[in-house]
Each structure stands twice: as C-alpha cells, then as structure tokens.
Amino acid sequence: MKISIHTMYFLPDFGSAPILMDELARYLAGRGHEVEVVTTFPRVSARGPRGLAYSRRRASGFVVKRFWTPRTPHPFGRLMAWNIYTAGALLNILSPAKSDVLFLRTPPLQLGVPAFAAKRLRAARILLSVQDIHPDLAIESGILKNPAGIRFSRSLEKWVYGLADRIVVISDGFRRNLLAKGVPGPKMSVIPNWVDTEFLRPLDKDNPVSRKFGFDGKFVLMYSGTISISSDLALARVLEAARILAAERDIVFAIAGEGLRKDALRARAAALGLRNVIFLPFQPYGDLPNLLAAADVLLVPLDGEKSELSVPSKLYNFMAAGRPVLGLARPGSEVAAILGERQCGVPVSPGDAARIADAVRALKGSPEWRRALAANGRAYVVERFAKDKVLSAYDEIIRSMAS
DSSP: OEEEEEOSOOTTSSSHHHHHHHHHHHHHHHTTOEEEEEEEOOOGGGTOOOSOSEEEEEETTEEEEEEOOOOOSSHHHHHHHHHHHHHHHHHHHTSSOOOSEEEEEESOGGGHHHHHHHHHHHOOEEEEEESSOTTHHHHHTTSOOOHHHHHHHHHHHHHHHHHOSEEEESSHHHHHHHHHTTOOGGGEEEOOOOBOTTTSOOOOSSSHHHHHTTOTTOEEEEEESOOOTTTHHHHHHHHHHHHHTTTOTTEEEEEEOOOTTHHHHHHHHHHTTOSSEEEEOOOOGGGHHHHHHTOSEEEEEOOGGGGGTOOOHHHHHHHHTTOOEEEEOOTTSHHHHHHHHTTSEEEEOTTOHHHHHHHHHHHHTOHHHHHHHHHHHHHHHHHHOBHHHHHHHHHHHHHHHTO
16 A cells, blocks of 8 residues: 655654654555655754755655745744645645555644545545644644634634544543544544654663763753643743752753743743753754663653643653653643553642652652652553554554555
8 A cells, every 4th residue: 555644743853753753654664555754854953954845765665755844933933834834745645646545643734635635636545643632732822812713723623533534543532532522433543652662661870871961960850852832831830840949959850852942941941040950952862762761750741731632752752761750740631640540650730830849859769669660651661552563553554444
C-alpha cells in the first residue's frame, strides 16, 4: 500500500513528534509499504536548509517532501504556518501520484482540506491521528477567543472527524471527548504513543551530559521537551516553586528544550532572580538517554483544563528512562490517574507552587521511594508502550483499511 504521512514536524526538527513520525515511517516502510512523508522544513534551531520553498528527498526507504512555512511565536504566524502547510499538502494530493491511505497527524485541523480532495479525487482512505484536542486546547489557552472563530473551528473539527475513515486517539480520555462530540465509537481506536524502550532505559546519573552541565552533587528536577502553550502556566508555577526552594542550594531545576514560550519563561526566571533554574538548549536526540538520566525527578507540566486535553509522549519517555515523574496535572486527569494508579510518580495540581515545592522536598528526602516509583514506571511502559508492539497496531489498522 502507498501511505502518505502528513505531519507538521519531522526529523531533524526537535521534539517528540518528529521522532515518533520518523519511527512510524521507518516501520511501515520496513513492513513493505510505499511511504511518503509530507512535512515542513525544520525550525531554524534544527539547522534546516534556508532559501527553499520545497524539497523532495529519499532516505531510509521512504520519500520526504518538505514545504516552507514561517517560524514565529505569534499565534497569527502559527495559523499562517498551518495554512501554508495545508496548501502544500493539497498541491501534493493534486499531483498524479495516488496514495491508498492518508495518515493525518493533527493539529492542524486544516488538513481536512487535502483529505477531502484525496477522498473525492483519488478515492483514498483517511486515517486521522489525534494528538491534541483542537480547538479545545486553543480555547483553553486563551489563544482562540473570538466567538465566530470558535464556531468556525468547532465546525471544522466536526467536518474533519466526519471525513476520517478511521480515527486513532492516544488515550481513553481523548476517546471520551470525541464520543461526547458525536464521533461514532466504532470509528475510533485507542493507540497510545510508543517508546523505544531499548534506547530510553535507566542509566547512571554520573554520565557525560550530567558532568557537562555540572549536575554532580545536585538534586535535579528536569523538564525536557517543547516549551509550548500546553505547559506555559504550569512551568511558571515551577519557577515559583523554585523561588520557595531557593535556600536549598543543592536543588536545581533544569528546563531543556525550545518552543514558543521559552523566551517568556526565561525572562520570568530572570525577573524572579532565580539562580537555581537553568535553561538548556535542545539537546541532540542521541544524548537524550543521558540527559534524562542526569535528573533525579522528571517534570510533566500541564496547565489546568489542558490536563484533560493532552497526554504528552514525554510522560512515557520519562517513565522508560527509569526516573520518577512529578506530574503537574489536575486531579482526575489521565496523567494524574496514570501516576497514581501505577505508583510511578507524584501528581500535583499545576496551580499550587507551595504543593509543588512540598512534593520536591518529599521526593528528595526519600531515595528508596524514588527508586520504587521509577521501577514501577519502567515496568509499565515496557508492558504497554514498547515501540514494536504499538507500531504493529498501526500496521494492522492501515491494512484493514484496504479491505
């Protein structure tokens, strides 16, 4: 089968999405499918090529097509990037080549436009992978406020779900959200994002990355990932917790990664005069196991209502790395439920800096508790989210769509 994977971000871009989509493309190509990836040029920090509007390359057994999009932290610029990428995807659909299955990783919901064209003009089947619930996330973040814009986005969401032949959601919470919006249950499958548990595994804290950043003798709490709208407020509370803990000189908060909200977060830390918070640039993917191993506790921050709308892939990555997780997520959310039920971390309300600080002290004071939480998390991920097990489920769905 010919499969066209549409994803805004792909390696060598930073973040979990590029890694996951690269692994999916490699797996499907290895299973005998003809695979193309329709994506964008990497962000500047990933050192992508400049001065190009389009490129096509074959590597690792599949084709990668890239379109230029603007890079800006402004919400309007982000919307423009989504629309330009959608236009490129539509042009690709209109080319003579035909795909049997379009795999659409949303957001953006605008990908419904090329999906519509592919169904009508090419008789393609549509597999929708819902990674974040939009427009809910944009509304809760305060980015989408205009009533007319909200109504249009809701209509677009409903239309896209109706176009899809199959929908994959990454959690039971997502499935409940879509069921409440009228999406038929039989159309949906719950397939979590996966983890390469051989690559991400428990390692010693004393390693080259840890020594590089001077973490020796420090109790390190680390966030590693994209600094985005889904974690902005929770990370701001982490800074407040760092201020509460400023007198405890052996506690360090490390925030590693890039994203739309990094500059604002760094400015806030500077305004608070925090010397126990360090910001690290995006680290090469090959260094990720040692980076996570350099931490004593890993942070998964989700803002308020957004706890119900996102289950970050980093949660499973952190558990695979053999470190306890401090999850800043609303009680009753899926993240909080996983940490509590599986005894692999500590869930704390994202809006309470004092309770975050208390949780840090409790974890710091009990190494044996931390080891038990880490072991539980690692075992759970190996059992449920190992890469080959999850990717085979995608292959089964795609093959079933041809019949």
